[in-house]
Amino acid sequence: MNTKKYILAGALMLSLSTSTFAQSTDYINALNPIINAIETAPNDAKAIKDLVKNYQKVYKKDEKALVALGNVFLAHRDYTEATNIANLVVNNKKMNGSEGYLLLGDIAALQDSIGNAGGAATHYQMAINLDPHNIQAYERYAKVYRHINSDLAVQKLEELRKVKPDYPVEATAAEIMLGDGKYTEALSWYEKANTAHLTEDNFYKYSYTAYICQKYDKAVQVAKLGLQKFPSSEYIARVGMMGATEAKQYTDALNYAKIMFDGKGKKVANDYAVYGKALAGNNQYDAALQNLNKALELDPNNLEPLKTIADVYTAQGNSDQALEVLQTYLTKNKKANSNDWAKLAQAYMEKAEKATDTTVKYAALDKAIEVYDQMVAKFPSISDWIWLNQASAAQMKNDPDKVADIYMKVAAFEEAKPTLTADAKSYLEQVYYGLGYYHSKKGNKATADEYFKKVLGVNPNHEHAKKALGL
Numbered sequence: 001m002n003t004k005k006y007i008l009a010g011a012l013m014l015s016l017s018t019s020t021f022a023q024s025t026d027y028i029n030a031l032n033p034i035i036n037a038i039e040t041a042p043n044d045a046k047a048i049k050d051l052v053k054n055y056q057k058v059y060k061k062d063e064k065a066l067v068a069l070g071n072v073f074l075a076h077r078d079y080t081e082a083t084n085i086a087n088l089v090v091n092n093k094k095m096n097g098s099e100g101y102l103l104l105g106d107i108a109a110l111q112d113s114i115g116n117a118g119g120a121a122t123h124y125q126m127a128i129n130l131d132p133h134n135i136q137a138y139e140r141y142a143k144v145y146r147h148i149n150s151d152l153a154v155q156k157l158e159e160l161r162k163v164k165p166d167y168p169v170e171a172t173a174a175e176i177m178l179g180d181g182k183y184t185e186a187l188s189w190y191e192k193a194n195t196a197h198l199t200e201d202n203f204y205k206y207s208y209t210a211y212i213c214q215k216y217d218k219a220v221q222v223a224k225l226g227l228q229k230f231p232s233s234e235y236i237a238r239v240g241m242m243g244a245t246e247a248k249q250y251t252d253a254l255n256y257a258k259i260m261f262d263g264k265g266k267k268v269a270n271d272y273a274v275y276g277k278a279l280a281g282n283n284q285y286d287a288a289l290q291n292l293n294k295a296l297e298l299d300p301n302n303l304e305p306l307k308t309i310a311d312v313y314t315a316q317g318n319s320d321q322a323l324e325v326l327q328t329y330l331t332k333n334k335k336a337n338s339n340d341w342a343k344l345a346q347a348y349m350e351k352a353e354k355a356t357d358t359t360v361k362y363a364a365l366d367k368a369i370e371v372y373d374q375m376v377a378k379f380p381s382i383s384d385w386i387w388l389n390q391a392s393a394a395q396m397k398n399d400p401d402k403v404a405d406i407y408m409k410v411a412a413f414e415e416a417k418p419t420l421t422a423d424a425k426s427y428l429e430q431v432y433y434g435l436g437y438y439h440s441k442k443g444n445k446a447t448a449d450e451y452f453k454k455v456l457g458v459n460p461n462h463e464h465a466k467k468a469l470g471l
Helices: 003-007 008-015 025-030 033-042 046-056 065-074 080-089 098-111 118-130 135-145 148-165 169-179 182-190 200-212 216-229 232-248 251-260 269-281 286-298 304-315 318-334 338-355 358-378 380-396 400-416 422-442 445-458 463-468
Strands: none
Touching: 003 216, 025 033, 033 046, 033 065, 046 065, 046 118, 065 080, 065 098, 080 098, 080 148, 098 118, 098 135, 118 135, 135 148, 135 169, 148 169, 169 182, 169 200, 182 200, 200 216, 200 232, 216 232, 216 251, 232 251, 232 269, 232 286, 251 269, 269 304, 286 304, 304 318, 318 338, 338 358, 338 380, 358 380, 380 400, 380 422, 422 445, 422 463, 445 463
């Protein structure tokens, strides 16, 4: 197991800064035997007794080293031993004690099941009193106190700015909001920040927050700023690639992708999926397919790349392959939404439009109509929208009776609603006029006039309906 990562586990559980533990590889390495012993026999206190005793003897004058040991116990939720270590530090008059109170605050925060934060905040305040430059104490005070009083939490960070003028208060406030899933508020805080003071991690989170909020241009803008300061940051470049791809800025997306793939960090399925989408947007179809298939290989459960693969086949003129891939996607993905299904139906419609053989054309339209039938069963709340699309397929097939049947369904669907939205009125206007026209062609003037009058009931200014009624 990665030793450093394990030592930091206690802090990571709090989603807090870990700089305290990165001061000395000497004591970090010395913790290895203790960590291994705990992993081997987690319930055997005797197994680590001598190891802990020897460690404390060597580092008895090193406050940070002792606190690191306490965090090992905290990572295992051994609050008793972690507390003993913390008290050993705060009661030692030869030590400052600030790091010890920081550990006591972390212990209290993790033990607090109701989230009142009072005990943890008290310890963090003591850490600040003993060392006004203990950045983590300010940060953790703010993070545990955010549920009680978010304004006071930010005020605590403002206190830190007095001793560290370049401290990015706004960025930390944004992270507090991120911790609560308040992405819009987080983005607002990031936008107030002085970018000159932002760290690589700040830029990454800022850009990603904009991406989550679907502010893709903003995500790209922030990534660009971040890369000016940290030109080789694969993490910032990753979000830049994602944002640029969604914003259809495909050339820029490929430039960000190069920086990301040149980095040494682990590449995941989504990296290849987004890269493939950017390549497809830049008409590099073979490379796109290669990367999209790589994404599927790394994560077979994420079926999203299949949709892009279908787009690539469509762009290459391989409509049958595109339809096959889309069908596979819908068959395997139980969470496919209405847009996904509509995409399959539309693909059949496009095949029909391009077909020169009537048999092929009608077969494709029948498939589209079949897909729309499945959609009505799966997404009944938008049946009207689905039926109108289905009617378009029937019109392409020159089947006016089928179109009329569908229009009758739409009319009944809208008429059953207690109130009509603008869309519902528009749908009624369309189908009433269509039914009037249909019956006029059939020679059913009385029925046709009834529908034309219904059109005027929805839209009194409908010129074609007026003309049909001789008004």
